Amino acid sequence: MPDPAHGRTSTKSGPRIRRITLLRLAVPLKREIKHASHTRTSSENLVVRVELAGGTLGHGEGVPRPYVTGETIESTFESLARHDWARIVGEPADFAGAVRTIGSIRLPENEADPRGMAGNAARCALEIALLDAYGRAFGEPIGRAVELAEFSGLRRYATVRGVRYGGAITADSFRKEIRSAIKFRVYGFRDVKTKVGVEGQDDARRLAWIRRILGGKVELRIDANEAWKPAELIERTQPLRRYAIAALEQPVPHAEVGSLAELRPKLGMPVMLDESLCGYPDAERTLREGTGDILNVRLSKCGGILPSLRIIALAHRSGLGLQLGCHPGETAILSAAGRHVAGRVDGISWVEGSYDRHILRENVSREDITFGFGGRAKPLAGPGLGISIDPEAVDAMATERRELAYD
Structure with missing residues (x-):
């Protein structure tokens, strides 16, 4: 059997x-x-x-x-x-x-x-x-698995590359958010994401200050985490368009993601799907119904490296944009796995992860693989994950x- x-x-x-x-x-x-x-x-x-x-x-x-x-x-x-x-x-x-x-x-x-x-x-x-x-x-x-994967249209670099990670501003106090924006500007990050849609916060005011501090050259993405209803989406996003938003992540709950087929062309900013992109059928639906422009692929929610590569290959074939994301609280294990993918796969606009030292009080690896200045990180050498798990x-x-x- x-x-x-x-x-x-x-x-x-x-x-x-x-x-x-x-x-x-x-x-x-x-x-x-x-x-x-x-x-x-x-x-x-x-x-x-x-x-x-x-x-x-x-x-x-x-x-x-x-x-x-x-x-x-x-x-x-x-x-x-x-x-x-x-x-x-x-x-x-x-x-x-x-x-x-x-x-x-x-x-x-x-x-x-x-x-x-x-x-x-x-x-x-x-x-x-x-x-x-x-x-x-x-x-x-582990990155050798990326090279061995057989998915039609999957674009890979000829050689392994270093990775450039983006910064993330959480929905914190206004003072802490401004401090984070200053750090990302000073330390040379080229892209930053911030949360929006949190109850009691003035997103337009927040973004005005964040954009002013980051300057015009830093790409700014916003993540609503399913905060808004379709009926209010245009009203909520219209005041934010002036801040040159590179992507709006998951603006509505997944149960109402179908509404984005009509609303997306009216928003004036590309839509990225996250909670609505958890498996290959979700990616196929995005193409079929036109609900998103960009897919946020995260290894854990998408089933691992190889299933994620299958989704990425579909995006490559169809012209959808890509972000390689992460879950807050990932340890060095998932950070290393993501590094192996990001350093070998072409066509990924933004990479999140390797926040280890900045977020975790304790980690599981003997090495610190947190990204460095400007979000830069070198490829991991050695067999397996390329790090020593303690x-x-x-x-x-x-x-x-x-x-x-x-x-």
Whole structure:
């Protein structure tokens, strides 16, 4: 009887999975992160640790959010614990074989979901952990999976590049927002995003000051996080147009995203979809109905590196714009995974992530891979994620764990 996860079993003699550990992490944040939909002072993340025969370890991460993909930590644990991953993955003989097998993994809840998003954070954590483990076992970086991916129209750089990250201004006190804008201007960032639509805030006044401080050369994006109803969208955005907005992210709730087919041409600024872009069917709907100009692809909500590349390839083929985003509270694991994608894939206008030191009180890697001056960051060298995950640091943040042994 075939396994519902649709994996391919290999009979070749490569390293086999010996144990998988599922960990619930409480990741402490340095400050409160607030937007129109939610406020948080810590991030509850899923970390998957894969141990291969011989002792090689790999780590992956997902950020389950009920309001994004409908997942919780509990649901990710249950989803991943149902399957014999050692049998599904088998014993790949080389990294290319591992990538093919890992790319074929499907979770039943994802297959049954019309939007292709249920189970995506769980799949992302498992996929990255497997790629990290087999990358280390075969001496290949995770980014090699980007090069091996076979998706029609996917545009890749000829060589690996450094990444330029953008700045983010959270919906904080006016004084703190101005201070952030000054820092981004002084430190040479070329693009910045700020939240809008938060109750009690005057967005036009905020943007006037932010634009004045940043100057005219810095690209400014705004993120509404589903704050507005379609009936008020034109009224809400009209006063903001004068500030040369490069993109308006998720202005209406996903349940009403269909309204953007009519409203989008009247807004005077490109529309980026985020909560309405969580799987490949969402991307297809965007094209079919004309609800967005730009897709915000985030590894966790889109199911991992390989499913994200499939969406990116569709955008490349169809002319949609792209942002490679992140979830607030991601640790160095997802930061590193995103770096490998952003340094190899062409056609991404903006990259978010690697905020590690600026947002997290504690992290899980021995290295600090936070971006530097102007948001610049070098490619990561070495096998797997290219960073050293500290198992003790992971365990110190873990509030729950489940062992899946395959000995």
